[in-house]
Amino acid sequence: MSEAGDFIDAALQRESSWQRAEEAQARFGPELGSYGASVGAVRGAVRDALRRYRHLGRDGITALSSELWAVPVFERRLAAVVLLQSRLAELDNSDLTRIEGFLRTARLRELADPLAVDVVGPLIAGLDGLSRSRAEAVLERWLQDPDPWLRRSALLAPLRGLRAGGGDWEGFARQAKGTLAHGPGTAADTAVGTQDGGGGLVREAVHRVLADVGKNRPGLRL
Incomplete structure (x- = not known):
């Protein structure tokens, strides 16, 4: 070490x-x-x-x-x-590969959620040009991944920006609705959520964003 x-x-x-x-x-x-x-x-x-x-x-x-x-x-x-x-x-977009490995093994809200909200989201928000495009493509891939922790993290990533009054709400709404309606691994998602004391991890992430953003921006709806 x-x-x-x-x-x-x-x-x-x-x-x-x-x-x-x-x-x-x-x-x-x-x-x-x-x-x-x-x-x-x-x-x-x-x-x-x-x-x-x-x-x-x-x-x-x-x-x-x-x-x-x-x-x-x-x-x-x-x-x-x-x-x-x-x-x-x-950090830059190439570090998302390392962070993805962390998220796949976190298996715990106390670890995965801060990575998504306080690392992945601000990291991507600070990028521009090709680096930003590549990072956003990584998030799109996470949204299609069978691992519910990755899908959850992709949905939580823009929370800080949305909560502060910025971000792409229409993009989040589109991703949230698409992931909830067609996301792979729904049974696995529900099973993991039940084992660790909550509902489905992905649906829970959407509700968290709606609740947090709604405090300052009550007019926003999916």
């Missing part, structure tokens, strides 16, 4: 709580471990690492995010998300 990865991991373990770890383990299941560190501790560990290792450029940041994600521990994976959030300006 890299020096920066060791630094973050050690910081997370120092902030561990056996009570929080047990509660998290019961919620996440056996496939994902937990140190029991708080979200604030995760953000603090990443912030301190970025101050300590200022030389990390885009390649270093993306490699560190993969390194953190590779170990199935919730706090490490959340640290990878926070790391990408912190260095959004250095």
